[in-house]
Amino acid sequence: MVTRDRAEGGSGLVAQLELQRGDLRLAVDLRVGPGEVVALLGPNGAGKSTVLRTLAGLLPLQRGCAVLGGLTMEDVDAGIRLEPHHRQVGVVFQDYLLFPHLSVLDNVAFGPRARGHPRAYAQQLAHTMLERVGAAGLASAQPRRISGGQAQRVALARALATEPQLLLLDEPLAALDARTRLTVRGELRRHLADFDGAAIVVTHDPVDAAVLADRLVVIEAGEVVQTGTPSEVARRPRTDYVARLVGLNLLAGTGSAHRVDLPGGGAVHTADSADGDVYVAFRPAAVSIFTTRPDGSPRNLWLGRISGIESHGEGVRVEIDAAPQRGSSILAEVTPAAVAELGLLPGAAVWASVKASDVEVYPR
Amino acid sequence: MIGTNPRRAAASVAAALLLAGCGNTASPAQTSPSDAVTGGITVLAAASLTDAFQAIATDFERAHPGTEVTFSFGSSATLATQINQGAPADVFAAANEPTMRTVTDAGAAQHPQIFVTNTLEIAVPRSNPGNITGLADFADPAKKIAVCAPQVPCGAAAQRVFAHAGVTARPDTLESDVKALLQKVQLDEVDAALVYHTDVVAAGDAVEGITFAAARTAVNRYPIATLTGAPNPGGAAAFVDHVLSPLGQARLDKAGFARP
Amino acid sequence: MPTPIPWLLALPALAGLSFLVLPLLGLLIRAPWSNAWQVITDDEALLALRLSLITATVAMVLAVLLGVPLAWLLARSDLPAMGWLRAVITVPLVLPPVVGGVALFTVLGRSGLLGWPLYQLTGFAFPFTPYAVVLAQTFVALPFLILSVEGALRAADRRYEDAAATLGARPLTIFSRVTLPLIGPGVAAGAVLAWARALGEFGATITFAGNFPGTTRTMPLQVYLALETDPSAALMLSVLLLAVSVLVLVLLRDRWVNRW
Numbered sequence: 001m002v003t004r005d006r007a008e009g010g011s012g013l014v015a016q017l018e019l020q021r022g023d024l025r026l027a028v029d030l031r032v033g034p035g036e037v038v039a040l041l042g043p044n045g046a047g048k049s050t051v052l053r054t055l056a057g058l059l060p061l062q063r064g065c066a067v068l069g070g071l072t073m074e075d076v077d078a079g080i081r082l083e084p085h086h087r088q089v090g091v092v093f094q095d096y097l098l099f100p101h102l103s104v105l106d107n108v109a110f111g112p113r114a115r116g117h118p119r120a121y122a123q124q125l126a127h128t129m130l131e132r133v134g135a136a137g138l139a140s141a142q143p144r145r146i147s148g149g150q151a152q153r154v155a156l157a158r159a160l161a162t163e164p165q166l167l168l169l170d171e172p173l174a175a176l177d178a179r180t181r182l183t184v185r186g187e188l189r190r191h192l193a194d195f196d197g198a199a200i201v202v203t204h205d206p207v208d209a210a211v212l213a214d215r216l217v218v219i220e221a222g223e224v225v226q227t228g229t230p231s232e233v234a235r236r237p238r239t240d241y242v243a244r245l246v247g248l249n250l251l252a253g254t255g256s257a258h259r260v261d262l263p264g265g266g267a268v269h270t271a272d273s274a275d276g277d278v279y280v281a282f283r284p285a286a287v288s289i290f291t292t293r294p295d296g297s298p299r300n301l302w303l304g305r306i307s308g309i310e311s312h313g314e315g316v317r318v319e320i321d322a323a324p325q326r327g328s329s330i331l332a333e334v335t336p337a338a339v340a341e342l343g344l345l346p347g348a349a350v351w352a353s354v355k356a357s358d359v360e361v362y363p364r
Numbered sequence: 365m366i367g368t369n370p371r372r373a374a375a376s377v378a379a380a381l382l383l384a385g386c387g388n389t390a391s392p393a394q395t396s397p398s399d400a401v402t403g404g405i406t407v408l409a410a411a412s413l414t415d416a417f418q419a420i421a422t423d424f425e426r427a428h429p430g431t432e433v434t435f436s437f438g439s440s441a442t443l444a445t446q447i448n449q450g451a452p453a454d455v456f457a458a459a460n461e462p463t464m465r466t467v468t469d470a471g472a473a474q475h476p477q478i479f480v481t482n483t484l485e486i487a488v489p490r491s492n493p494g495n496i497t498g499l500a501d502f503a504d505p506a507k508k509i510a511v512c513a514p515q516v517p518c519g520a521a522a523q524r525v526f527a528h529a530g531v532t533a534r535p536d537t538l539e540s541d542v543k544a545l546l547q548k549v550q551l552d553e554v555d556a557a558l559v560y561h562t563d564v565v566a567a568g569d570a571v572e573g574i575t576f577a578a579a580r581t582a583v584n585r586y587p588i589a590t591l592t593g594a595p596n597p598g599g600a601a602a603f604v605d606h607v608l609s610p611l612g613q614a615r616l617d618k619a620g621f622a623r624p
Numbered sequence: 625m626p627t628p629i630p631w632l633l634a635l636p637a638l639a640g641l642s643f644l645v646l647p648l649l650g651l652l653i654r655a656p657w658s659n660a661w662q663v664i665t666d667d668e669a670l671l672a673l674r675l676s677l678i679t680a681t682v683a684m685v686l687a688v689l690l691g692v693p694l695a696w697l698l699a700r701s702d703l704p705a706m707g708w709l710r711a712v713i714t715v716p717l718v719l720p721p722v723v724g725g726v727a728l729f730t731v732l733g734r735s736g737l738l739g740w741p742l743y744q745l746t747g748f749a750f751p752f753t754p755y756a757v758v759l760a761q762t763f764v765a766l767p768f769l770i771l772s773v774e775g776a777l778r779a780a781d782r783r784y785e786d787a788a789a790t791l792g793a794r795p796l797t798i799f800s801r802v803t804l805p806l807i808g809p810g811v812a813a814g815a816v817l818a819w820a821r822a823l824g825e826f827g828a829t830i831t832f833a834g835n836f837p838g839t840t841r842t843m844p845l846q847v848y849l850a851l852e853t854d855p856s857a858a859l860m861l862s863v864l865l866l867a868v869s870v871l872v873l874v875l876l877r878d879r880w881v882n883r884w
Contacts, residue, residue, distance in 0.1 A: 084789035091790040101805040111791035441852045515853040536752040537834025552735040
């Protein structure tokens with residue numbers, strides 16, 4: 001198991017979530033230690049938000065359990081289910097959902113008030129929380145008059161004001177424009193680092209996940225398909241979705257020593273030796289393109305046909321069909337100058353090569 | 365009866381009807397059918413005439429084949445307003461003379477004739493929960509009392525009898541028509557109401573009537589008249605004649621009306 | 625190139641406006657303005673107007689207190705019986721108000737299902753009291769409020785309620801501190817509708833509450849009675865009722881509805 005499990009004894013979150021909802025069959029095991037930030041990553045409809053809703057108590061489990069800080073929040077077999085307002089769970093919702101009829105301060109004071117604290121104490125606490133997120137100046141503002149970035153901070157302050165043991169953030173940066181996102185992402189990382197409870201961030205952005213989280217949990221179609229630190233996941237994707245997300249070419253095959261045979265007849269040579277069912281992954285930038293068969297004989301040299309060219313950041317992404325074998329394709333990243341020099345056009349036949357040392361091989 | 369004279373056919377139907385027994389003393393000679401009478405006749409009549417006039421219409425249509433009587437029953441004042449606004453009707457029968465006068469004054473009707481009278485009577489629920497014995501009980505504030513508003517004819521009549529009997533009535537509600545009074549008696553929600561004798565008769569078993577002497581001081585006289593704008597003047601005249609005939613009067617008797 | 629759609633919409637819209645406004649205009653034109661002052665300063669008219677405004681306002685408050693929770697139940701419960709319940713709740717909309725009044729008698733009348741034990745125990749009965757006016761008005765106005773609030777509840781973003789729950793709010797706190805403020809405009813609109821319906825209420829009131837000056841004779845009843853004797857005064861009273869209600873509705877609109 002690659003996952004470093006920081007959850008020990010009765011602390012943090014231990015959850016086995018199972019339920020059927022429409023076409024989605026969710027079966028997810030989660031462990032999040034105190035102080036740990038887990039990013040829940042996955043395509044739309046994978047069940048990320050459903051996981052959050054079950055943990056918050058907004059959606060009942062059909063099987064399984066959820067234990068937070070040693071306290072059982074839900075256990076289907078034992079017939080235990082705490083209502084949302086009895087759980088020590090704070091949620092930052094996707095559109096922040098600040099109550100439009102309350103001031104920013106009253107929004108943040110809402111939780112402490114609802115949990116029975118006197119008004120003066122709740123407002124004092126709200127002030128402190130707003131200060132902590134750098135939004136003290138907004139206290140008397142109406143939610144509709146503040147910016148998206150400000151609303152994100154207020155929503156965080158509101159969730160933290162209830163002193164939760166588990167903090168859930170649903171796409172916390174999705175509603176922000178690119179510039180704000182950069183700043184808020186940095187702030188959020190700092191606040192999450194300061195938070196001593198368990199935290200789960202739902203996102204479909206690998207950069208958000210990498211910056212905010214200690215560990216990634218990738219779910220697809222209601223199941224966990226990969227977990228690991230951001231660098232592990234980025235280096236060794238295990239599904240096409242993750243590979244696309246982190247921008248790697250991913251192929252599955254059968255290894256024997258330094259050669260991985262692909263099911264369609266092709267082969268990839270690797271510097272590391274591996275046996276049995278393996279994945280091979282390599283960066284698009286590690287792929288070189290030639291219009292004529294290159295001199296010497298690189299170990300991985302495949303003849304294919306260009307099916308698409310598009311700019312990607314400062315480089316150009318070239319999609320090459322039929323490489324390394326019929327029916328598959330790989331991405332190469334080259335400079336715009338190289339595209340002009342080689343006269344690359346869709347439909348042109350090209351040679352693609354990858355050094356064996358640039359290929360990562362790891363067991364399936 | 366194919367090929368027989370239609371006039372004789374009509375007469376024989378009328379005779380057969382009388383033989384079939386309407387329980388009255390009218391003789392066939394007095395309801396001689398007119399050969400001009402045919403077509404639709406629209407009659408606007410006070411609501412208290414509903415049952416009697418429907419029976420009269422059935423008799424009339426049998427006596428005059430080819431006629432069809434259509435009624436609009438309602439408050440006399442409302443009907444008078446409709447007539448003065450040009451409602452296409454043939455006959456108007458009102459529950460009091462002042463209302464008829466508004467129509468004759470407007471030139472919409474001529475030569476009204478009084479055809480029945482009606483007197484006030486105390487109506488109590490069958491069980492008489494208020495132990496009502498006479499008009500004096502109307503002054504008892506502990507009893508639930510309903511009378512008509514002074515603005516409407518039945519209310520004006522009520523005021524006259526109270527004045528004559530020296531009773532200071534303490535009503536709980538001043539209704540705008542007798543049907544509303546009667547409904548509240550039938551539902552046992554009031555102890556007594558001042559209605560017309562005909563209403564007590566029409567209400568059947570659910571309501572008991574108590575007569576009182578002062579009722580004589582407020583006898584309500586019902587006028588009937590053909591309308592000057594009648595689309596069917598012949599039919600209108602025949603219908604009025606029929607109402608005034610012994611057969612018509614017998615129907616009105618049965619409903620509790622008195623003869624003028 | 626201008627598209628023909630605006631005209632296709634504008635013509636029926638204009639026709640609709642005329643249909644609503646012209647009769648009111650007719651009322652204004654035919655009203656006897658020469659004796660306006662006399663009619664609207666008449667003690668009975670002012671008494672009726674005062675009673676109307678008070679009872680309609682109390683009925684509105686009652687409708688809000690009873691209707692908002694019921695609307696919440698309708699909008700939020702997924703029981704299969706809810707479809708039937710909604711149909712039952714809208715019945716007072718199609719029921720002739722007079723029938724509604726009789727129906728109220730059967731439950732709250734002196735010999736009604738609940739009214740009888742109440743009368744036996746306390747000697748109090750609703751009919752012919754201002755309470756009966758309020759009950760009759762609430763009965764006919766409640767569906768308007770419920771439908772309006774239910775629509776607002778269905779349109780409201782329920783995720784705010786989820787957010788409140790995760791912050792530790794119990795269901796009742798969520799309802800009073802989040803749901804209710806969010807549907808405020810819908811409740812205000814429903815309350816205004818209910819008030820207007822209560823103010824114009826006639827049939828159920830005259831049946832269930834009766835008609836007595838100062839106690840149960842509301843403005844519509846006063847107008848109806850005036851129609852019996854002095855139709856022009858009735859027109860003037862209608863104009864007075866119209867003016868007061870339009871004034872109140874405009875003021876409420878500015879104070880409540882524009883806040884959101």
